[in-house]
Amino acid sequence: MNQKKEYLDRCVELAAEAYQFLKNSTVKDRAAFMYAVADKIEKLGPELIETANQESALPFPRLEGEKGRTIGQWRSYADAITTGLYTEARIDLANPEKGKNDIRKYSIGIGPVVVFGASNFPFAFSTAGGDTASAIAAGCPVIVKGHSGHQKTSSIMAAVILETVQEFGWPEGVFGHVLGNEVEGTNTKIGAYLVGHELIKAVGFTGSYWGGKSLFDIANQRKEPIPVFAEMGSINPVFAFSHILEENPEQLAKDYAASLTLGVGQFCTNPGLFIAVKGDGLNKFKKALQEAVIGISPAKMLNQGIYDHFEKNKSLLSNQPSVEVLSESNTLAENGQGRPTVVHTNAKNFLENEILSEEVFGPFGLLIEADTYEEVEKIAKELNGQLTITFAGTSADVKEHLNIFNIIKDKAGRLLFNGMPTGVEVVYAMQHGGPFPSSTDPRFTSVGPDSVKRFVRPLSFQNWPNEFLPEELKNENTLGIQRIVNGSSTQNPINSQS
Amino acid sequence: MNQKKEYLDRCVELAAEAYQFLKNSTVKDRAAFMYAVADKIEKLGPELIETANQESALPFPRLEGEKGRTIGQWRSYADAITTGLYTEARIDLANPEKGKNDIRKYSIGIGPVVVFGASNFPFAFSTAGGDTASAIAAGCPVIVKGHSGHQKTSSIMAAVILETVQEFGWPEGVFGHVLGNEVEGTNTKIGAYLVGHELIKAVGFTGSYWGGKSLFDIANQRKEPIPVFAEMGSINPVFAFSHILEENPEQLAKDYAASLTLGVGQFCTNPGLFIAVKGDGLNKFKKALQEAVIGISPAKMLNQGIYDHFEKNKSLLSNQPSVEVLSESNTLAENGQGRPTVVHTNAKNFLENEILSEEVFGPFGLLIEADTYEEVEKIAKELNGQLTITFAGTSADVKEHLNIFNIIKDKAGRLLFNGMPTGVEVVYAMQHGGPFPSSTDPRFTSVGPDSVKRFVRPLSFQNWPNEFLPEELKNENTLGIQRIVNGSSTQNPINSQS
Incomplete structure (x- = not known):
């Protein structure tokens, strides 16, 4: 199955439009969305497991466990972002006597992200998997290139996310789902085309060395290079x-x-x-x-x-x-x-x-x-x-x-x-990713709440009136997030009279 | 002036040896070193300013100000690392009933870093500048390629750091200083050679688009790609x-x-x-x-x-x-x-x-x-x-x-x-770096304590006996750093009997 270039372009443009919405959402908005996705996955009937079993040959108990893990990822990443840990709000208040400006910084979603489903984890590392959950947690729209090995499973998961987007009244481009092999009439793989698209700002991938490295090379040869988080395997001595x-x-x-x-x-x-x-x-x-x-x-x-x-x-x-x-x-x-x-x-x-x-x-x-x-x-x-x-x-x-x-x-x-390396727990302390060639960027994990860090960039505001600041940086701290104010970590609001 | 390949190789090998020392140092060890460097720079006589003035034509008051800023960078980055902010310690304690392992993660220096001095900031963005201070803060040895525009100034600053290395009894490769243009007998620039060296793990650069982008390309075409943090300028509308x-x-x-x-x-x-x-x-x-x-x-x-x-x-x-x-x-x-x-x-x-x-x-x-x-x-x-x-x-x-x-x-x-963009304050909330092509990686800043984040990677320990853990992750928390334990931020030690 191939896809028309026009269709792919439209997916990316919708994602770019949705980014304009998501970048002004708060961690609370996104957490609410993520809890809703988790609830919906939890309520999916036996069809999900049956379909995944047919497509992947993975046994039922393993798939049930992976489903639970996937739900846990959405929930625990949602919990994590509401603390402000990945907002990384830093506020240095003005001090006119010392000539110091009011400067406030926070982490904003980096832009539309392309995620590649993995063959061996049809739930946890695929369409509604950790890359998608962490990118949305960060404030990024996601386009998933579903894995050819489990397209029906992928479509069930995509439908869950798309339904949540509709229920929340969010722009449809918050989530896109693409299946297929090549861009129609070309020899270009769909994945390569998406990664090369100027409106795409980051990539999540789990798979082979050659697959990951080729996406990495495409991303770095773009006019504007973008980060690729490819987890490419390992012999785990x-x-x-x-x-x-x-x-x-x-x-x-x-x-x-x-x-x-x-x-x-x-x-x-x-x-x-x-x-x-x-x-x-x-x-x-x-x-x-x-x-x-x-x-x-x-x-x-x-x-x-x-x-x-x-x-x-x-x-x-x-x-x-x-x-x-x-x-x-x-x-x-x-x-x-x-x-x-x-x-x-x-x-x-x-x-x-x-x-x-x-x-x-x-x-x-x-x-x-x-x-x-x-x-x-x-x-x-x-x-x-x-x-x-x-x-x-x-x-x-x-x-x-x-x-x-x-x-x-x-x-x-x-x-x-001791112990054995299989079994990757979804916790703060997990590092899933390692020095090249096990992954393209050992500075980030693809499992655990810290995976959110892959999809943000810092943005500073200097001397802005409170009313125009993002909610995360306003004096009031209505989100109750942890912030570093004049060098000290606090959840307290800022007394604007001070 | 050119340099022999053997000399450059030796610099890099010494840096790699020194990394083995630095990676087992604590944030307190490194902060002490950084305060000492700051004190020594502060005590430098008028020769420093006079030399920099002769080499760069920058006026005395500007250079005095830049010297103060440089000292402030060493001290404020040292202050910042001792809080544990960049150690990012996360501890998830074992729960045998739930089949959960004891997993502990922290940030470790990424390895030897090459830093390129900038022409326009002979102190603050050069040999003893922010890139060097933040890399050492992270636990990385540094090799500075001094800028050709102010080699004498660069040598004075290098001597300060080398003297501190000696006084602390640290391995000499913690800091290396290289001047010159090409690798002797080749057409290869010294900078390009260093960035391509397999023992180098990251690069800091401030300068032109073409300079930064060419280092970025070399780094990404290596067998093991490495991050390049190049700040390449901007028209600041x-x-x-x-x-x-x-x-x-x-x-x-x-x-x-x-x-x-x-x-x-x-x-x-x-x-x-x-x-x-x-x-x-x-x-x-x-x-x-x-x-x-x-x-x-x-x-x-x-x-x-x-x-x-x-x-x-x-x-x-x-x-x-x-x-x-x-x-x-x-x-x-x-x-x-x-x-x-x-x-x-x-x-x-x-x-x-x-x-x-x-x-x-x-x-x-x-x-x-x-x-x-x-x-x-x-x-x-x-x-x-x-x-x-x-x-x-x-x-x-x-x-x-x-x-x-x-x-x-x-x-x-x-x-x-309002206000004007010149004047980049060295504070937590500063973001100096922006979307490509103003920098190669908009996810990081080159000014402010957050610049330390560029030079670390996470490392997880699963089920290790307390005695073999890095000090940052031991139960006792003798460093008194902030850690996330079972999802909550705390400075408390862990009761090993619990």
């Missing part, structure tokens, strides 16, 4: 150390196998790489891992394209020199199913062969058996940027390997002490 | 409305002429464009402006290159069709001196000729005489992004022209209600 491997190798193996194969391995935070030094502990871990993986059944992947990529990349890595299969599910996979597989090699081989650092999206793990901790340190140093890195160890392990702890701080957005 | 023109055209003209020629017009916020509708008020304004400009003497510009550019661009704009000189200083300028000049044209001509929107760096103004407010609105809509826009008017003017007020919100980082 797990570094396991001697004490933990000696103390409880079986539990670690079970946890690792479970995380590696959760959701058929189709998570950005899937722990595709496991590094440890040879020894008794590692031998026990390997044995337990073999047993765990053997017993995990293959399951249907999101779509044929993702399955084909999985098979291709799995065999590419598996067939590299000195790479051997450690364990596979003992059930053969049907076409379209991902078969859990773990391969292993030595550290020297890993360090010499860049292909072994490639992400294999699916239930595939690579175990590196190092001879020494010097090799482990070298691997840590050579790593590309990651969304997460896990330090599997005891406190004694950390103390013995502070050098490695220090190195991995530079390589990831989130560092785990 | 002043929109004047009928009531103010009728009420007090003489004062407005005086203020405008003074701002336009302040510092020989060599400010990023110089108001190079003035727009008003024809009428009695504007006629009075023009007459007063003519008188004001005639009486302002030419003065020596920063250097020959800047003077040559000024003359070239001034005559380019002045010689466009339908552009006429309105007023010039009645004193002829010597070689190297900028002669205050205002030209005028009509709105139609301005809208049709892009050259008239070019910045002329120096004491040069372009007055647009519009026939109608529809034309003024059109000019507002067509404007490029600006650092500042000034609304010269009364409250009645704002009420009559809310449409224009609304448009200019999208076009600038700072909106003034």
Whole structure:
């Protein structure tokens, strides 16, 4: 399915018009809208889950959980903006004796945002997902390019948002929904066209490195470059150390196998790489891992394209020199199913062969058996940027390997002490995003209320009469938001007589 | 003067080593360092001002003022980081019943930063200027590429910082200072080489559009793209409305002429464009402006290159069709001196000729005489992004022209209600930076404590034992910083028994 250029232009123009409305809305206005969207998603009947299941092959309980998470995103981001945390209001009052002006600054939505739905999260990272919720929270209209893998699901979610726009009497361009592949009569992808459009001011994306990087390049080659927040995946290394491997190798193996194969391995935070030094502990871990993986059944992947990529990349890595299969599910996979597989090699081989650092999206793990901790340190140093890195160890392990702890701080957005990286909580302290190439901009998260920060810019007003200031900056502080007034944080109004 | 590649590589490697030290420093450690730098600058003898005067031709009082401002930047950014405002600590405590992990996030320095000195602010936007102060505040080592226009001044300031590094026993790479033009034996500029170096993680720049944009392009074409904060200038339009023109055209003209020629017009916020509708008020304004400009003497510009550019661009704009000189200083300028000049044209001509929107760096103004407010609105809509826009008017003017007020919100980082844009206060509420092409990234300011935000990235810790967390995230909160704990802002420690 293709779309006419005129149709896309109209979508963008409507979004630009709606921005003129949204930029003068308050955090309270937008929070009310977001609560209404959340309520509507909550009330959607079984059709939503059934449709998503048909389109994505994701099981019902997972989809129910993801629906709950999606609703939670709208609500928690709405809660967060009403505190003023992302308004970042700063007021420096005039001091004529010192020649100081009255200057007031706040964060305003950056403009229309294009959001790309992700294949692996039809709710939470797609049409009504976190990028859309955070952009609207910031005061930006959104145009979603729905993912081809779940167009019906996308349309159900779009209808919910559009219905809310209507009920609130907001301009229709607050939300736009575009499906399809190319701009009619051209070879230009719809996504590329939208990102290149001069009225678009930012981009949210979750997907492959090549997809994200190509949008990033388009955005930076525009006459007016714009920010692209692309979360592009990661191999999420797990570094396991001697004490933990000696103390409880079986539990670690079970946890690792479970995380590696959760959701058929189709998570950005899937722990595709496991590094440890040879020894008794590692031998026990390997044995337990073999047993765990053997017993995990293959399951249907999101779509044929993702399955084909999985098979291709799995065999590419598996067939590299000195790479051997450690364990596979003992059930053969049907076409379209991902078969859990773990391969292993030595550290020297890993360090010499860049292909072994490639992400294999699916239930595939690579175990590196190092001879020494010097090799482990070298691997840590050579790593590309990651969304997460896990330090599997005891406190004694950390103390013995502070050098490695220090190195991995530079390589990831989130560092785990034990546990597994799958399961990204929607909280203030979450960082989902990491050094390039795991994302295009490690300075921002795409999960948690802080994701709102991606879509604002500061605007200062100097010596404006109170009546013309945005509500967020007026003396009265009717919104009750936290503001920094003359350097101190306060919710108090400003006494205009002072 | 050129530099050997090996020398530059060594500077960058030292900076990368120093980052490993700085990233584990606390806001208190860095604030102490910054206060010490400020104290040392304060104690510098008359040599500093004399040298800067010789190199930049800027007068003594201006340089004294700029020195004070520079000291104030180090101190106020140090004050600001100790509150925790830029640490952005967020702590979500574990809740095992709900399956919630302990997750803690804070902002860590992004890595080694390259800073480019600006010609027009030898102190405040150069070697020991705001970019350097904010990067160190964030926990980043800095390599300054000193401006060729004031190398001796740059060296004095560099020596102050290097001396502080030594006194504190910090690694020498915390601060590096590079002078020169090209990498020896190549055609590569030193700045381009540094920005392209894989160990460099961000760039601060103040200067021309072409200078900033070329660094931006290099940074985005790297294997790992990095952020470039380039403040690239602006024509800072002043929109004047009928009531103010009728009420007090003489004062407005005086203020405008003074701002336009302040510092020989060599400010990023110089108001190079003035727009008003024809009428009695504007006629009075023009007459007063003519008188004001005639009486302002030419003065020596920063250097020959800047003077040559000024003359070239001034005559380019002045010689466009339908552009006429309105007023010039009645004193002829010597070689190297900028002669205050205002030209005028009509709105139609301005809208049709892009050259008239070019910045002329120096004491040069372009007055647009519009026939109608529809034309003024059109000019507002067509404007490029600006650092500042000034609304010269009364409250009645704002009420009559809310449409224009609304448009200019999208076009600038700072909106003034009367007054003039020169004079950028170093306060929390300052926004110095605006939509492209006035800066490469309108989401950040290069003046005020918020400039620290440019040089950090968030890092999350999941389930880490308290002892291994950075001081900023430990239960005890010995730094006494403001943190968001379970969604609420607090300075309290966390009761580890709870």
